[in-house]
Amino acid sequence: MSQGLLNFAAERKIFTVSELSLEIKNLLEKKFPDIWVSGEVSNFRGATSGHLYFTLKDANAQIRAVCFRNQARYLKFKPQDGISVIARGHLSIYEARGEYQLYVDYLEPAGVGALQLAFEQLKAKLAAEGLFDPARKKPLPVLPRTVGVVTSPTGAVIRDILRVLKRRFRNMNVTLYPVKVQGEGAAEEIAAGIEYFNKHRAADVLIVARGGGSLEDLWAFNEEAVARAIAASRIPVISAVGHETDFTIADFVADLRAPTPSVAAELVVHRKQDFVDELAERVRRMGQSLRLMLSEAREEFTALRMHHVFQTIRTRIGERAQRVDDAIVELARLMRQKLHEGRHAWLEASAGIVRYDFRRLLSLKRSALAERDTALRSGFERCVIGRRNRLAQVQAILQERSPLTILNRGYSITRDAQGHIVRDAAQVAIGDDLAIRLARGELGATVRDKKV
Numbered sequence: 001m002s003q004g005l006l007n008f009a010a011e012r013k014i015f016t017v018s019e020l021s022l023e024i025k026n027l028l029e030k031k032f033p034d035i036w037v038s039g040e041v042s043n044f045r046g047a048t049s050g051h052l053y054f055t056l057k058d059a060n061a062q063i064r065a066v067c068f069r070n071q072a073r074y075l076k077f078k079p080q081d082g083i084s085v086i087a088r089g090h091l092s093i094y095e096a097r098g099e100y101q102l103y104v105d106y107l108e109p110a111g112v113g114a115l116q117l118a119f120e121q122l123k124a125k126l127a128a129e130g131l132f133d134p135a136r137k138k139p140l141p142v143l144p145r146t147v148g149v150v151t152s153p154t155g156a157v158i159r160d161i162l163r164v165l166k167r168r169f170r171n172m173n174v175t176l177y178p179v180k181v182q183g184e185g186a187a188e189e190i191a192a193g194i195e196y197f198n199k200h201r202a203a204d205v206l207i208v209a210r211g212g213g214s215l216e217d218l219w220a221f222n223e224e225a226v227a228r229a230i231a232a233s234r235i236p237v238i239s240a241v242g243h244e245t246d247f248t249i250a251d252f253v254a255d256l257r258a259p260t261p262s263v264a265a266e267l268v269v270h271r272k273q274d275f276v277d278e279l280a281e282r283v284r285r286m287g288q289s290l291r292l293m294l295s296e297a298r299e300e301f302t303a304l305r306m307h308h309v310f311q312t313i314r315t316r317i318g319e320r321a322q323r324v325d326d327a328i329v330e331l332a333r334l335m336r337q338k339l340h341e342g343r344h345a346w347l348e349a350s351a352g353i354v355r356y357d358f359r360r361l362l363s364l365k366r367s368a369l370a371e372r373d374t375a376l377r378s379g380f381e382r383c384v385i386g387r388r389n390r391l392a393q394v395q396a397i398l399q400e401r402s403p404l405t406i407l408n409r410g411y412s413i414t415r416d417a418q419g420h421i422v423r424d425a426a427q428v429a430i431g432d433d434l435a436i437r438l439a440r441g442e443l444g445a446t447v448r449d450k451k452v
Contacts (some may be wrong), residue, residue, distance in 0.1 A: 018095065025093035030092040036108060037063070037102060041083050054079060056087060056102065064101035065089075071105050077118035084110040116215070119222050126224075131231045137255040138236040140268065141204045146173040148203030148235070148269055150193035153178035157209050157261045164265035172269060175202055181210035182218075187223035194229040194237070205268055206233065208250060209240040209261040221248040230254055240264035247417060296357055302406075313402060320394050327387045335380055342372050407439035423449045 016021070039056030046052055050069030055062050065087060067075070079085065086105040093099070109117045126132065142338050147165065149275050177193035190208065197203045209231070210221070220226065221241045228235050230253045239254035242262040250256040258264035346365055351386060398433040399405065403413065414422040415435045422428055428447050436443040 017098070021093050021095045021098060024100070025095070028091040028093060034088070034090055035102075038084070038086045041079050041085055044079055044081050046078075052079060053065045053102075056085070062112070064094075064099060065104050066101060067104040067107060075107055078121055078358060079107065083117075086110050108286060119215075119249070122222065122224055122227070124250065126231075126249065126253065127225055131227065132252045136231075140236050140238070140256060144172075144204035144269060146175055146203045148175050148177065148197045148206045149209065150177045150179055150190055150197075150206060151183045151209045151261075155211060157211050160262045161209065161265045162208065162258075164262050165269065168266065169269045182213070182217050182220055186220035187225045190220060191223075191225040191229035193400050194226075194233055198233050198235055200237075203235060206235050207240055207261070207264045207268060208235045208237060208254070209256075210242070211261070212243040212246060218242050218246060218248055221250040223249075226250055227253045238268060243449050258299060302343075313398060316398060317395065320391055324387055324391050328384065331380055331383050335376055338376050404439065407437065410439075412441060413437040 035054060039058050041063075042055045042057055042062075044052070044054040044092070050072060052067040052072050054065055055066050057063075086108050087102060088103045089102050089104040091100060091311075092103055094101050099332050130136065149158065149161055151161075158176060162174060165174060175197075177196055179189035179193050181190070194206065194208065196207055208221070208226075210218070212218075218241060221239070227249045230239070230250055236255045238256045238259040239248070239250040240263065241248045241250055244259035256267065258267055346369060349361075349365060407413070413436070416422055416428055417433050419435075420427075422434065428434065428446050428450065430450065432447045434445045434447060436445055
């Protein structure tokens with residue numbers, strides 16, 4: 001009996017915790033190397049390392065799951081609590097906690113495609129940030145100098161755009177930034193193209209385009225990088241992706257969505273003839289307006305010129321001008337008189353030339369005559385300048401005291417029915433008609449009350 005007990009004790013196998021965990025791990029990995037599991041995501045947590053941690057559960061059980069960064073980067077959507085998913089991976093033990101968990105290699109939403117779910121998630125996220133707000137959308141330029149196109153350099157899209165632009169505006173400048181429009185790296189190239197045009201201000205409006213295709217084919221235009229680049233663009237962006245029934249995230253963020261690339265080319269610029277016709281019409285309307293303004297100004301000028309106030313001013317200016325003419329005539333007479341007196345004095349002096357040296361006396365007389373002539377001319381010029389300055393002063397005073405100048409300050413001239421200027425309220429009686437002259441125009445009035 002005791003021998004049997006001893007033999008039983010000798011046959012015991014005692015495992016350490018680590019050994020037991022390793023044995024279970026080997027069994028699980030061997031038994032479940034590749035399995036599919038469906039369940040609802042809960043306790044989702046995304047680590048800064050890029051790893052995803054969550055729990056898959058149903059009504060009766062749950063299992064921990066982890067998707068490492070290398071696999072997570074290929075997921076088309078972001079897991080979140082409450083989403084039903086189908087996961088593919090293998091079972092193993094996380095020895096540090098002694099828990100078994102599912103190591104996920106692939107994940108897809110149950111009942112809806114991963115791309116469609118990713119589309120809806122990003123759409124909701126960007127809408128919450130206000131990137132679809134109509135208030136932030138920029139208007140297209142009326143006549144862009146350069147149109148930037150971000151699309152594939154091959155295929156029908158760029159040919160259609162160039163053909164339409166050539167038909168509508170033959171000498172329009174077009175700059176193409178060639179990119180891939182589907183596949184790995186396409187979104188980054190499209191975003192880089194948009195950023196290039198903004199950095200170098202190489203266009204006035206952008207067309208981001210590609211032809212039609214499936215959701216997978218158009219997926220580059222549903223990437224967040226492209227949406228952010230369009231939203232950050234200072235240049236207006238037209239999204240022309242796919243056919244009329246196709247919608248992408250780029251369509252919602254862009255300043256304008258075109259159903260097709262050809263329509264985008266039609267929207268980006270009007271026909272050249274439309275501009276020519278519009279300019280001709282504006283020139284015609286401007287000419288009519290100018291002719292009307294000139295006619296009205298001419299009539300107003302004529303009315304003002306014929307006003308009796310200006311007639312009086314012209315009469316006074318004429319009188320002043322006549323006085324100036326009289327002064328000039330008087331100055332000329334005085335100058336001739338001075339010259340005559342000088343000549344007479346010279347003749348008297350020359351009578352005794354026989355008693356003196358002729359050449360010396362002649363030189364002296366010539367010098368004296370020149371001095372007198374210079375003095376006379378200087379005096380005449382000073383007199384003329386003084387008279388002209390006086391005339392200018394008088395004209396300035398007349399202009400300042402002109403009735404129109406006073407009227408422009410807000411005053412008016414009131415006349416009674418006989419045309420007499422009213423200076424005292426006692427000159428009129430209640431019921432008398434008055435004419436009030438303003439700086440521009442004239443008013444009729446009737447005396448209803450007065451205070452003396």
